[in-house]
Each structure stands twice: as C-alpha cells, then as structure tokens.
Amino acid sequence: MSGIVVVFDFDKTIVDVDSDNWVIDELGFTDLFNRLLPTMPWNSLMDRMMMELHSHGKTIQDVERVLRTIPLHPRVIPAIKAAHALGCDLRIVSDANMFFIETILNHLGIRAYFSEINTNPGYVNEEGRLRILPYHDFNKASHGCTLCPPNMCKGLIIDRIQESISQENKRIIYLGDGSGDYCPSLRLKENDFMMPRKNFPVWDLICKDPSVIKAEINGWSDGEELEQVLLHLINKISIEEKAHLISSDCKLQTLSVSALESLPKVLPVRP
Template sequence: MTGLIVIFDFDKTIVDCDTDNWVVDGLGATALFEELLPTMPWNSLMDRMMSELHSQGKTIEDIAECLRTAPLHPRIISSIKTAHALGCELRVVSDANHFFIETILRHHGLFEYFSEINTNQSFIDEDGKLRIQPYHDFNSASHGCSNPCPPNMCKGLIIKRIQDSMLSSGEKRIIYLGDGKGDYCPSLRLAEGDFMMPRKNYPVWELITSNPLLLKAEIHKWSDAEEFEKVLLKLINIVLSADKKTPDLLSMDWKFPTVSKLRHGAFPLVLQLAYDINGSELESLFERFIKVAESKKVKNVNSSDRIASTVERVARKHIKGIHNSRDGNTNRQIQSYNSE
C-alpha cells in the first residue's frame, strides 16, 4: 500500500447525478416527492418514497435497474481502477444510501475496489420493500457540528475517525473528492500534506473559495471526468514520487492525450509498474509503442489490448533486472508487433 487514502463522495462526484432524484424521477414519483419535500427531512422522505414505490408495484429489481442507468463516465471508472492498482486505499463517504451505491458500483465492477462505504444504511424488509435509515439518528441527538452538514451525517466526524485510525495503520495522507455542502466540513478537517479536490462551480467550491485560507490541505479543482482523472492521478503520483523519490511520471503532458487513444482499462498495471522504471526509459517505451499504434490506426479493443499487454511484458522484464538488453528487448517487441 502507498500510505494514501482516497475518499470519494458519490453523488455528482463518482456518478454525475443525484441518485435519489435519479430513482424518484426514473420511476415516475417526482410529483409526490416534490409535494412531500417541504414536510419532512430528506432521509425520512426517501424512506417514504420507497414505501410509495412499493405500493405502486415497483420491485427492488425495478429500483436496481434504474440505478444501473445512472451516468458514470468511463474516465471515472479508469481513475478508480488505476488508483487502486497504484496501491491507494479507496473509501466512499456519501449522503446517498448503501443499496444505491453498492448497486451502481457492482454494475460497473468497482465495488471490490473500496475498503469502506460510509453512508446511510438501507435494508430490504420482510415485505420486499427497501428501507432507508439515517447514518446518524438525528431524532435521538444532534451530531453537534456547526458547519453546513445535514442533520443525518457530519462527514467531518467520519474523516476524524479515519484520521484517528491512520495513526495506528501507518497511512499518511488523504485525497478527498466532493461537490456538495456536506463535503465542506471534511475539507476543514484535512491536514497539511493532504489534498482537497472540490468540483468547480458546485456548492463545496463556493464555500471553499469564499475563504480558502481556512483549509490546511492543498486545493485542486476539477470540473468534469477528464479533469477528475488527470488531477487525481497527478496527485497520487506526487505522493508516490515523494515517498519513493522517483520521477514525476504521470504528470507528463504527453501521456494523458496519447494513452487515451487506447483502451483505458488496459493500463492500470502498466502505470503501477512505471514507478520501478527510469522515467526517460518509460517515456521512450510508450512513445515507440504509441507510434506503432498510430501507424496501424488502432481502433478496436483487441489491437489496443495487444499493445497494452506488450508494454506490460516489457515493463516486467525491466523490473526483473534485465537492464543490459533493454533496448534490444523493446525493439524486438516492436518489430514483432509490426510484423503481425
């Protein structure tokens, strides 16, 4: 492990929507939702809406199928996979609910990448109805936070618990990504050396920019999936480079537009292996393979996978210490691919 924890909000951060609204709108319950919204807290309202949908004959599978259509950009998926491959511990801190989050992550093959999901609890009762309960029981007592946190969840307190656990586990730094007002409190909890990634022009961005000196963490904004990926991987590389005293590989401008021409899912292992290879050699290696790809006008998955797997094999040979014949091995691999 890298000693780095990456913590993600979920709605409008991992998925580009509010999952509560996505389900309510997708299953045709918007009018009732808007009618009841002024009368009860959000968590209580969502629990009520699940009961209403059940009474209308909507099943758990109907809800799950709606969730599977929630927008999750491929660049977000590849970012999560790459961060995990590089040894980061990944966690979710979200005011959605466990059923919604788990359903979406499993649909995209991402659930097992996360070590912890902190969110409102959910369960299916004996009638087959989805029930949603608040993370913090605000009817019993307040969580006591004076920041703009909803009554059912203070994400700052969750971050404090994670920070306390880091003291004994050996983890060192946090990257936090979020968009909403509820993500402001955890941003204030981050320490010097941590990184805050607020989504630009969203509520947390407005709160942070109103007085950025309140934060100890470095602030790195993002606005869309491409920036999400580029900024996150750059920050991970900064931490890895500082820990290992290796070249700043992922921040090379040439890599992001070039590698994106190939199939993104094929490269997490290559990026992980990159940290054990001299920076100039890796750059030369990728550039030569990219030239081959462009000359062959790679468009299909099989061809891009072929190139990616070849890069991996050559990278592995470097790590095994075959230093004297690196250039020869690389050239033979390129010649082999060209001849096919």
C-alpha cells in the same frame, strides 16, 4: 500499499447525477417528492418515497433496473482502477445509501476496489420494500455539527478515518461536490489534498475563504479532469515519499560515517 487514502463522495462525483433524484425521476415520482420535500429532512423523505414506490406497485427490481442505468463519465472507472492499482486505499463517504451505492458499484464491477463505504443504511425489509435509515440516528441524539444535515456529518467520519491511519502517516485525497463535503474539507491536514468539483456547492463554499482549508486545493470539472488531477496527486505524493526515503537513507549513512570517524584512533601494536 502506498501511504494514500482516497476518499470519494458518490453522487455527482463517482456517478454524474444524484442517485436519489435519479431513482425518483426515472420511476415517475418527482411531483410527489417535490411536494413532500419542504416537510421533512432529505434522508427521511427518501425512506418515505421508498414506501410510496412500494405502495404503488414498484418493486425492488424496478429500483435496481434504474440504478443500473445511472449516467457516469467514462473516465471515472479507469481513474478508480488506476488509483487502486497504484496501491491507494479507496473509501466512500456519501449521503446516499448502501443499497443504491452497492447496486451501482456491483453493476460497474468496481465494488471490490473500495475498502470501506460510509453511508446511510439501506436494506430490503420483509415486505420487499427498501428502507433508508440515517447514518446518525438524530432521533436519539444530535451529531452536534451545524454545517451538516442531521442524518450525517462527514467531518466526523473523516475524523475517524484520520485516527485510524494516524500511526501509518498516510495522507488523504478527498473528492466531493456538495455542501456536505465542506465540513470534511475543514478537517483535512496540511499534507492532505482537497479535490472539490468546480462550480458545485463545495467549490463555492471553499472559494468564499480558501484560507480556512489547510489541505492543498485542486479543483476538477468532469470525469476526465478528475482522472488527470487524481493521478497527478498520487504521483506527486509517491515522488515525495521516495524523496523522503532517500533523504532518510542519506542521513543514516552520514550518521554511520560520523560514528565511525568518532571512534578513538588506536595505533597498531608493533609485533
């Protein structure tokens, strides 16, 4: 296993559109969604929309059907498979929901490549409708971050991931597109890498003052460039790791030679 954790956002990063909008639009509820959007947080609105879909006769099978048709760039899946084959630990941090993400990943045959999915809970209740809940229950307590929406602070998730890998000296490559990916980019360390999607909200936020980002910034525009940049960074880290191991071995050998040379010289005893 390499010392690399690759963290993907989901919407407009793994898939090429917003999965929430895709479901609402494909099932014909865009107008209602737009009317309700100014009245409540996005995450709460999606739960409300799932209730509206159910009350209008749309089934969970209808939701699954449109999720299986979601567009994505043809080079994204090969990039994910290549990163996994190279030993990277792949994780998702997304403001979508578990039901949407797992339905799509299972359809694409890549669910098993991810060790962890951090997202809003989504499940089918006893009435057969999808419930979508907040990752952070903001009705009980605020997560305290002013940069993020009330239901999810991705920065806090990155903090937890960093803490879990701190003893292993692993490095993070983070890929994202939205404004919610800005907070975690601020949490990355100097030996990490940030991959913002060019000309998307997180790119615009970073470009305002790149100096506040400690990680190395590597932009990408589409799935083909995502694959190229990601595999380049994985290769770069692997080369650095090998060079560090060789350097460490050389130091050990030098120490060993020095230790031998420092031993007291004992003249042979004449028989």
